[in-house]
Amino acid sequence: MLWSLLRILVFVVIVAALALGVGYLLELGDMVLITVAGREFALTPLTAVLAALVVLVVVWVVLRLAGLLVATLRFLNGDETAISRYFNRRGTQKGYQALADGMLALAAGEGRLAIRKAQRAETYLQRPEITNLIVAQGAEMVGDDALATDTLKALVQDDRTRFVGVRGLMKQKLEAGDTDTALKLAEKALTLRPQHEEVQDTLLHLQARHEDWQGARTTLAAKLKAGHLPRDVHKRRDAVLALAHAREALADGQIAEAQRDATAANRMSPGLVPAAVMAARLEIDEGKPKIAARIIVKAWDTGPHPDLAAAFAAIAPDETPQERIRRFATLTNRHADAEETRLLKAELQIAAEDFLAARAALGDLAETRPTARSLTIMAAIERGEGGEDQLVRAWLAKAVTASRGPQWICSACGHVHGEWHPICANCDRFDTLSWQEAPQSEAALTGPDRMLPLIVGALEDSRGDGDVVDADPAAEAEATQPEPETAAGRS
Numbered sequence: 001m002l003w004s005l006l007r008i009l010v011f012v013v014i015v016a017a018l019a020l021g022v023g024y025l026l027e028l029g030d031m032v033l034i035t036v037a038g039r040e041f042a043l044t045p046l047t048a049v050l051a052a053l054v055v056l057v058v059v060w061v062v063l064r065l066a067g068l069l070v071a072t073l074r075f076l077n078g079d080e081t082a083i084s085r086y087f088n089r090r091g092t093q094k095g096y097q098a099l100a101d102g103m104l105a106l107a108a109g110e111g112r113l114a115i116r117k118a119q120r121a122e123t124y125l126q127r128p129e130i131t132n133l134i135v136a137q138g139a140e141m142v143g144d145d146a147l148a149t150d151t152l153k154a155l156v157q158d159d160r161t162r163f164v165g166v167r168g169l170m171k172q173k174l175e176a177g178d179t180d181t182a183l184k185l186a187e188k189a190l191t192l193r194p195q196h197e198e199v200q201d202t203l204l205h206l207q208a209r210h211e212d213w214q215g216a217r218t219t220l221a222a223k224l225k226a227g228h229l230p231r232d233v234h235k236r237r238d239a240v241l242a243l244a245h246a247r248e249a250l251a252d253g254q255i256a257e258a259q260r261d262a263t264a265a266n267r268m269s270p271g272l273v274p275a276a277v278m279a280a281r282l283e284i285d286e287g288k289p290k291i292a293a294r295i296i297v298k299a300w301d302t303g304p305h306p307d308l309a310a311a312f313a314a315i316a317p318d319e320t321p322q323e324r325i326r327r328f329a330t331l332t333n334r335h336a337d338a339e340e341t342r343l344l345k346a347e348l349q350i351a352a353e354d355f356l357a358a359r360a361a362l363g364d365l366a367e368t369r370p371t372a373r374s375l376t377i378m379a380a381i382e383r384g385e386g387g388e389d390q391l392v393r394a395w396l397a398k399a400v401t402a403s404r405g406p407q408w409i410c411s412a413c414g415h416v417h418g419e420w421h422p423i424c425a426n427c428d429r430f431d432t433l434s435w436q437e438a439p440q441s442e443a444a445l446t447g448p449d450r451m452l453p454l455i456v457g458a459l460e461d462s463r464g465d466g467d468v469v470d471a472d473p474a475a476e477a478e479a480t481q482p483e484p485e486t487a488a489g490r491s
Helices: 002-027 045-076 082-107 111-125 128-142 145-156 162-176 179-192 197-209 213-225 231-251 255-268 273-285 289-302 306-313 321-332 339-351 355-362 372-384 389-401 452-463 473-479
Strands: 032-036 039-043 406-410 433-437
Touching: 082 111, 082 128, 111 128, 128 145, 128 162, 145 162, 162 179, 162 197, 179 197, 197 213, 213 231, 231 255, 231 273, 255 273, 273 289, 273 306, 289 306, 289 321, 306 321, 306 339, 321 339, 339 355, 339 372, 355 372, 372 389
Parallel strands: none
Antiparallel strands: 032 039, 406 433
């Protein structure tokens, strides 16, 4: 309010001053004589002031026109002037508008329109590090691989966009199935951005797929250092990689290196059953059964597993069934109520021909957890106790269609494997195999049929030379399976 009042007062003062000045000029009786080209002009003081103002305006206009003429000549000569800056501003505005339209077209899935808008933006902005990104993505969207590749290669030439170009080319090679080139590009991308999580994951996957276990361990360490991987997950996966390298070294006859890496894998992840089994078997080969037993017992504490039992049996392959039962008490007294422990105790008692103890060890697993393994053990018990052949065959028939129990299953694709591998044979994913129950399928038995050949053989022996008995077709089919190595079947 006060400021408005002050502005009004200033305006009134200025108007009053002008009025006084004009009045003063009008009251003057003098005349102003101006001679131009021999002619005299008589002007009153007020007229002279107005004429002077008009002359000043004319001079200002002439100067501005002269400046415009000079700027036009400089513009035509290619120099930077106000005119060129004006057109540049208009071009920049058009370029950014085209760039925005291109980005919106990408978001809308209109690849062709995005390419056109990006190319138009390039003519105005001359910013290939921005426009080429849109062109490359638009070309990939419409399936123009040639344009996408050329654009990505152009990005590689610029230091500011080299990583983006290399990463884009890497993805192209992955989609095309060229994993060899993709591996090299991933390594290059990681040198440009050592902490980029996606590139680390891609490189790790490719290195594992190419069985570059040492390189994969280096990449895994980089993920841990960058904070992209929990320490416990790193230890587990590092153990998997060390075990994979140990297997490769063992296949090449490098026993010392294999033992070193297997022991390291078991130390980092005691619950990794394949690592414990390999480390234990290598210690057995070295004549160190006590160390092997400690490795197996420690792994058994994390979770009972039939492969651990088989490795424990290998410590003393020539012992009697009774001696084996006593020695296996080290395992069976741990996790005594676990399903695997009960099955193992039943198998050991069957090998010792103590079928009553085997039935007690098995309990009600054949009814509550009817897997192929528990049902075949039940058939063995029935046969050992002198049960009727029809009852034995009935248990075997159930075993054919029952669940196979826990197996090595890929958590990513659900593929069932006969044995553990660091890479899924179906989806090529790394460290996805776990010991779990699979859905009932046509997968081959990987262990539950370990007593079946013995049972069927006993049935055939009991029939006699001239006694022909109709055997169950399912049991006959199961009898053709080779007998796997088991803790009880070794004796």
